[in-house]
Amino acid sequence: MSGDLxxxxxxxxxxxxAGGPLPPGFAPAPVEAARRxxxxxxxxxxxxxWPLLAAGLGADWPAVFTDxxxxxxxxGSLRDGWDLARALRDRGTLPPLGADExxxxxxASRYDGRAAxxxxxxxxxxxxxxxxxxxxxxxxxxxxxxxx
Amino acid sequence: xxxxxGVGIGWRPExxxxxxxxxxLRFVEVVAExxxxxxxxxxxxxxxxxxxxxxxxxxxxxxxxxxxxVDPGRVAHLAAVATALAAPLVSEHIAFVRAGGLExxxxxxxxxxxxxxxxxxxxxxxxQAQLPVPLALEPxxxxxxxxxxxxxxxxxxxxxxxxxxxxxxxxxxxxxANARNRGGDAAALLDxxxxxxxxxxxxxxxxxxxxxxxxxxxxxxxxEVLDLVRHLCDRRRPxxxxxxRDGHYPPAAELRGELDALAAASGHPVVT
Numbered sequence: 001m002s003g004d005l006x007x008x009x010x011x012x013x014x015x016x017x018a019g020g021p022l023p024p025g026f027a028p029a030p031v032e033a034a035r036r037x038x039x040x041x042x043x044x045x046x047x048x049x050w051p052l053l054a055a056g057l058g059a060d061w062p063a064v065f066t067d068x069x070x071x072x073x074x075x076g077s078l079r080d081g082w083d084l085a086r087a088l089r090d091r092g093t094l095p096p097l098g099a100d101e102x103x104x105x106x107x108a109s110r111y112d113g114r115a116a117x118x119x120x121x122x123x124x125x126x127x128x129x130x131x132x133x134x135x136x137x138x139x140x141x142x143x144x145x146x147x148x
Numbered sequence: 149x150x151x152x153x154g155v156g157i158g159w160r161p162e163x164x165x166x167x168x169x170x171x172x173l174r175f176v177e178v179v180a181e182x183x184x185x186x187x188x189x190x191x192x193x194x195x196x197x198x199x200x201x202x203x204x205x206x207x208x209x210x211x212x213x214x215x216x217x218v219d220p221g222r223v224a225h226l227a228a229v230a231t232a233l234a235a236p237l238v239s240e241h242i243a244f245v246r247a248g249g250l251e252x253x254x255x256x257x258x259x260x261x262x263x264x265x266x267x268x269x270x271x272x273x274x275x276q277a278q279l280p281v282p283l284a285l286e287p288x289x290x291x292x293x294x295x296x297x298x299x300x301x302x303x304x305x306x307x308x309x310x311x312x313x314x315x316x317x318x319x320x321x322x323x324x325a326n327a328r329n330r331g332g333d334a335a336a337l338l339d340x341x342x343x344x345x346x347x348x349x350x351x352x353x354x355x356x357x358x359x360x361x362x363x364x365x366x367x368x369x370x371x372e373v374l375d376l377v378r379h380l381c382d383r384r385r386p387x388x389x390x391x392x393r394d395g396h397y398p399p400a401a402e403l404r405g406e407l408d409a410l411a412a413a414s415g416h417p418v419v420t
Contacts, residue, residue, distance in 0.1 A: 005263050006215035009256075010248025018250055025295025030329070033360050034256075034291040042253050044395065073250045 019071035039066060042074055050081035053102070056095030064088075082111055089129050099129030099146035107135040151236045152202055152348040152388035154416045155407055159203070163393070164192030166400050170407070172419035173201055175348075177390055178229075180205035180238065185228035197233065204348070205229040205238045210275065212285075213244040213258040218271040223278045230281050237347055239284040239317045240275070242268055242308060259294035260304040265311070272312040284315035284347040289322035289363040291329050301332070302340035309345055316342065318386070319350035320376045321363055328361040335379050343380070348388035351377060351410055365394035369406055377413040389414050 014020030016035050022028055043065040047054035054061045068084050075083070085102040088094040094102065106126035111117035125134040131146035156175040159167055167176060176196060183205065188194065197203060207226050210218055230238045243255035258264040276283055287305055299307065309316060318341065327334035351374075353367040369391070377389065389410055393403065404420040411418045 005259075005261075005267055006247065008259075009215055009244055010250070012256065013247045013250045013252045016256070017252055027292060030292035030360075033358060036358070037291065037362060038253050045253075074253055 018073045039069060042069065042077075042080070045077040046081045046084070049077040050085065050098070050101060052100060053081060053085050053095075053098035056097030056099075056101075076116075078117065079111070082117070083113065085128070086113075092129075094129040094146075096129065096131070096146035096148050099131040100133075100142055102128040103131035103133035103146075104140045104142060107133040108138075108140045150202060152204055152390070154388055155411045155414070155419045156348070156388055156390040157403075157407060158206075158390060158392040158394070159193060159196070160394065161190060161192075162395075163397055163403070164190070166403060168192050168195055170419050172417060174419070175202040175204065175388055175390070177204045177206045177239070177392075178233070180207040180226050180229045181209050183229045183232070185225065185232040189232065193233075203233045203235055205233060205235055207238065207240040208255070209245055210240045210271075211243070211245045212240055212271045212275065213242055213256075213264065213268045214247060214271065215244075215267050216247075218274050220274075220278065223275045226275075227279050230279065235281060237282045237284055237315065238279060239286055239347070241286045241288050242305070243288045255288045257288060257290035257292070257294070260297040260299045260301065261294075262298060265299070265304065265307050268308055269311045272308070272314055276312065276314070282315055282347075283312075284317040285309065285312075286317035286319055286350065287322060289319070289325035289329075291360055293330055301326070302337055306340075306342055309342060314345075315347040316345045317348060317350065318343075318346050318380075319352070320380060321350065321352040321354060321369070321373050321392075324370075324373050324376055325354060325361050325363045334376055338376065338380050338383065343384040343386070346384075346386045348390055349377070349380070349386045350390055350392055352392040353406075365392050366396040368398075368402075369409065374409060374413045377410065381414045385415060389416065 011023040015022050016038055022031060043062055057064050074080055085098055103126050107124050109117035109119050123136045129146045132144040133140055133142045152175040154174045157167055159176040159178045205226060210222050212218055226238055241255050245252050245255060323334045323337055351369055352365045353369045354361055354363045355367040391406055391410055407420050408418055
């Protein structure tokens with residue numbers, strides 16, 4: 001069982017955050033508890049970066065996040081929340097508070113879904129789920145909140 | 149600047165006002181990855197530094213226990229934060245947080261094997277060569293064990309500390325959590341650790357859920373953890389103890405109560 005620590009660490013992380021199989025020899029119940037604990041922690045961190053999105057989903061936040069995050073390793077809390085908000089928008093299930101937050105973020109930064117978002121240098125406006133935000137010289141204003 | 153002394157608290161932006169209002173406070177810790185070493189420090193933190201409060205940068209993303217060499221860029225950031233804060237030391241964990249290109253999102257335990265000792269020792273030495281101040285290492289709380297442990301916890305930690313000369317950041321709540329979840333006697337483990345190397349101690353709250361004790365940092369400090377603090381201080385009182393709280397911040401009176409309980413259990417002066 002010894003040797004190749006790098007490969008074994010990679011197997012363990014894949015099992016914990018990317019839906020990989022349990023590596024041989026590990027007790028299933030404690031590793032499952034750790035997997036859940038990591039997911040809760042990740043949900044809490046994404047909620048800190050996307051407070052309106054999480055607040056908009058309220059009691060559904062843990063389940064919605066968990067469902068989305070299953071088998072999807074983190075790309076950082078900012079991008080995780082952004083990807084989730086866009087997915088909910090595309091499904092038509094983005095709550096109004098989340099739409100306001102997403103519109104503001106889209107107006108402020110350019111995000112291609114693959115690399116870190118970059119601040120927009122030119123004035124911009126963005127819509128999400130009925131919300132409209134404008135950005136001028138780096139200042140973002142929500143000109144129309146999403147319909148409640 | 150002087151080393152950590154007395155009862156401290158983990159500085160977080162959410163409780164910066166509360167922390168600034170603690171009259172007897174002499175030391176805090178700040179999550180190193182959250183500080184930009186260039187440019188102005190966060191408001192509350194700059195104030196504390198002006199008051200002469202010691203600020204210890206606490207890294208959480210170095211992955212010193214990773215099989216790959218530690219990222220020199222991450223160590224450089226920790227070093228720059230230490231310099232910006234004129235910190236007397238920095239701390240990090242005996243853990244890994246990423247592997248195979250994936251981020252785990254939190255601290256993961258190492259196998260207690262010779263191979264893992266060698267990996268972490270090599271990374272600690274690389275980090276030490278780049279850091280301007282001493283490094284304290286913190287053993288983590290884990291819910292599971294690797295199947296191939298060759299050493300027990302005390303021997304594993306002592307070998308790493310001996311080989312690197314690093315200081316020990318002892319987390320009493322982690323000791324409690326590990327004993328509760330993975331077996332073993334928490335007090336007996338404390339008795340076997342090199343307590344003369346303790347730079348400071350972490351204390352945090354947690355909660356039982358799903359048959360495990362979770363070191364949440366968002367719940368009150370349980371009585372068992374305070375008992376362990378008393379046991380530790382009977383053996384050898386550490387120079388400093390720090391309360392870690394990372395969310396679900398309680399009303400100020402409750403947080404003051406936790407700091408007072410820590411002062412009472414350790415015999416250090418009250419800071420509230």
